Amino acid sequence: MVLTRIDGSRYIRRFYRMEIVPGLFGDWGFVREWGRIGRDGQVRTDWFASEADAQDACFKLHMAKAKRGYA
Template sequence: MARFYALSLEPTLFGEVSLIRNWGRIGARGQIRCETFEQPEAAAAAFEHLQILKLRKGYLPKTAIHATANGTECDDVVYADD
């Protein structure tokens, strides 16, 4: 079953940083979770921690998927597994 997991850091209107997580089956909208951090460093640390966990579970960065599929690359932080 093909799945995706997307991570992004977004600024808020109040000077905080939100870590947005979106996951589910490829082709579906999936679920979204948003965590807000007062310090950008804390948000970046949480982002990196989740990134490491997903890579250990077998998810591949979208850049690796595109590079193997059609020879192109992009900078999206989306992960997928088969």
């Protein structure tokens, strides 16, 4: 899932990418990348014991980003 936030009057052009991936040992990773559109972003991976836990974390972050204007 890719979220963007663009506000021309404030020169804001940002993206936020979220993905859930399986790990090698039965765990699940929640990968997120963020930064300015057109530039390399920062990447962070958080590991969870179950896919449901990773999906919950993804949903919570998605809602937080939506409140800040990402669509």
